Amino acid sequence: MKGKVFFISLVFIFMIMPLSVVHAKAVKVGVLLPYTGPLAWVCECAHAVDLAVKEINEAGGVHGDKVKKVEADTEGKADASVAGARKLLDVDKVLAIIGPTSVTIRSVIPLGVERKTLIISPTAGTTALDKDPHGGKIVFRTVSSDTVMGSGIVYHAISLGAKKVALFFEDSESAASIKGVVKPGCKAKGLQIVGDVSITPGAPSYRSELLRLTKNKPDAILYELAPPEGAIVFKEWTELGLTGQWIGTDFVNDKFAEFTWPASKGVRGINPAALISPRYKAWAKDLQAVTGKPGVAQFSENAYDAMNIIALALEASTKVNRKAILDNIRKVSSPPGEKVNNFSEGAKLLRQGKDIDYDGVAGSQDFDKYGNSITFLRVVVIEGGKLKRIGTLTDKEVGPIVTEVLKLRK
Amino acid sequence: MIYLGFGIITGAVLALPAVGLSLLCRNAKFFNLAYGDQLGLTAYLVLFFNVSLGLNFLTSVGLSLIISAMLGIFFYWIIFKPLREHGGLILLVASLGLAFIIHNTELAIWGPNPQKFNIPFETGLRLGPFIVTPIQLTVIGLSLAMTGGIFALLRYTGIGRAMRATSDNIELAAIKGVDTERTFIWTWVICSATAGLGGVFLALITTLTPWTGFTALLLLFAALILGGVGNLLGALVGALIIGMASECAGIIPVLAPYKIAIAFAIMCICLVVRPSGILGKERGF
Numbered sequence: 230m231k232g233k234v235f236f237i238s239l240v241f242i243f244m245i246m247p248l249s250v251v252h253a254k255a256v257k258v259g260v261l262l263p264y265t266g267p268l269a270w271v272c273e274c275a276h277a278v279d280l281a282v283k284e285i286n287e288a289g290g291v292h293g294d295k296v297k298k299v300e301a302d303t304e305g306k307a308d309a310s311v312a313g314a315r316k317l318l319d320v321d322k323v324l325a326i327i328g329p330t331s332v333t334i335r336s337v338i339p340l341g342v343e344r345k346t347l348i349i350s351p352t353a354g355t356t357a358l359d360k361d362p363h364g365g366k367i368v369f370r371t372v373s374s375d376t377v378m379g380s381g382i383v384y385h386a387i388s389l390g391a392k393k394v395a396l397f398f399e400d401s402e403s404a405a406s407i408k409g410v411v412k413p414g415c416k417a418k419g420l421q422i423v424g425d426v427s428i429t430p431g432a433p434s435y436r437s438e439l440l441r442l443t444k445n446k447p448d449a450i451l452y453e454l455a456p457p458e459g460a461i462v463f464k465e466w467t468e469l470g471l472t473g474q475w476i477g478t479d480f481v482n483d484k485f486a487e488f489t490w491p492a493s494k495g496v497r498g499i500n501p502a503a504l505i506s507p508r509y510k511a512w513a514k515d516l517q518a519v520t521g522k523p524g525v526a527q528f529s530e531n532a533y534d535a536m537n538i539i540a541l542a543l544e545a546s547t548k549v550n551r552k553a554i555l556d557n558i559r560k561v562s563s564p565p566g567e568k569v570n571n572f573s574e575g576a577k578l579l580r581q582g583k584d585i586d587y588d589g590v591a592g593s594q595d596f597d598k599y600g601n602s603i604t605f606l607r608v609v610v611i612e613g614g615k616l617k618r619i620g621t622l623t624d625k626e627v628g629p630i631v632t633e634v635l636k637l638r639k
Numbered sequence: 640m641i642y643l644g645f646g647i648i649t650g651a652v653l654a655l656p657a658v659g660l661s662l663l664c665r666n667a668k669f670f671n672l673a674y675g676d677q678l679g680l681t682a683y684l685v686l687f688f689n690v691s692l693g694l695n696f697l698t699s700v701g702l703s704l705i706i707s708a709m710l711g712i713f714f715y716w717i718i719f720k721p722l723r724e725h726g727g728l729i730l731l732v733a734s735l736g737l738a739f740i741i742h743n744t745e746l747a748i749w750g751p752n753p754q755k756f757n758i759p760f761e762t763g764l765r766l767g768p769f770i771v772t773p774i775q776l777t778v779i780g781l782s783l784a785m786t787g788g789i790f791a792l793l794r795y796t797g798i799g800r801a802m803r804a805t806s807d808n809i810e811l812a813a814i815k816g817v818d819t820e821r822t823f824i825w826t827w828v829i830c831s832a833t834a835g836l837g838g839v840f841l842a843l844i845t846t847l848t849p850w851t852g853f854t855a856l857l858l859l860f861a862a863l864i865l866g867g868v869g870n871l872l873g874a875l876v877g878a879l880i881i882g883m884a885s886e887c888a889g890i891i892p893v894l895a896p897y898k899i900a901i902a903f904a905i906m907c908i909c910l911v912v913r914p915s916g917i918l919g920k921e922r923g924f
Contacts, residue, residue: 426895464846
């Protein structure tokens, strides 16, 4: 009899064990960013995902399961991005992907559609996604479209008193996206474009292009350059003794400032960023505890929000799978619902059966029909080889230009 | 005229490594695809000594060139010498593998971002119609002097004559008592040091990233084919033409985004019209 009881208990334990193993399995979320290659500076924002994961796990995890971040490298190239996404989706079996950048996101979208998995990018501002057919269904963004950033650049040029501007953009998808906003933005606001120079990345020199750029004496130069080209351009700019106000994009970041200094002294940039508030300051302190470094890397706020939204979407469902995230992403991030600022607050309310509306560090993260959100912008200037924040642009300031750009682009 | 000056700067920076690569192609009988990355590696070694260890810039360059020359011998012994008998194609593929190893080593150690040496930042001087910085003037002078030095070495020294004899006919040179093995080693030493110095010049004039060498290699090959493969004077002329053509392309709005492609278009036209290159006597090595 004792043997039988022992045998039945053993069978029961073996029956239960797989269930408990499944239950204890981590909820995997993929982070697909350029960890190597010329855009590797972007991957610094992944530390904010670590912070969100830490907070989620400290709050008990998603339905009691720990969340785990799994990384894959895009190298900033389409083929590597697809390979990375395949690895995340098919080998690691992640439930959602955070990333990639504008440069490669469109190569990864078909995989997300095929596997019915959320792709939520904290960095891809490309205007190519503004009305993407999969936007708002499979693809979401926690960063503003380049339409907002480009309009911010035009706004800042006007606020500096510029009447004539010149454009200096690389021949790349990311730069073309911004240029596609800046040009109509200038037209809408009556800014005369007196120079329009496209450059090829990888050339040994851009001196001729710089002379052509300044031929008609622009008041400001609106531009986007990756760090290697930026290092050459600003060096040659200073060597040639040229003067003028440069206003750039989110490529004007800490690394850019470090590697182009001192030639880039006074160069300005318009970056996606959060409003400075006590909440933001406390969050930045928590992030710095994770990174062990001062400052907040570009797109960190957006990456943090993306991770929280995924976790809350899972928490809002009774199931932990890819579909649950897609079904609940809008429910947890957009009104109506009680405002929450982090996973812990949101999960508590969800468990009480209440509706929530996640307001992120980067912005409200209320997604439009195409999965786009509006986040704030900051104005930075390069001083002493570092970025210095000198202002903030809100939707009130930039919004009218965005509207006019959208009208012109139609 | 000012654009001509820009072209001379770019051409002069390319000239020295182009001559070194031409010499290597002529003697080793293959296109060394790792040459560009060897060029970048030396610049990174200078960065290590100059920025990481805080050594004087000239001392850093000297030490790096010695290491670059030693690495040249090492690569020859370990990779290219054992594969020499298998022909140019195998050597070419092996050099591609070496290029990847060097490139990824640079990426792993120094990362993808641009780097700069610990030297003062300069503004340009106006010399007539030209704008040029003291560093650029030094680089132009040194590049042309070193190129002249290589010509003199080949013409007036014993090792130079041995190198020419070996490149013309290795068996005949051996029968005549030329130590061909020693000649090969010297070829790799000279070409690696030349590549190294070219890399330092390139990093001084432009910037230093793990892609600097590879991008330069494309332009160097264009210069080589344009001037005539294996013809040292041709490499010099080719480099100057490529430099000037790419700078002049920057003036024309339609051509500016295709600056690098212009170099290859010129190379392709040359291959069709004159396959041996401008100064080459016959096709190939």
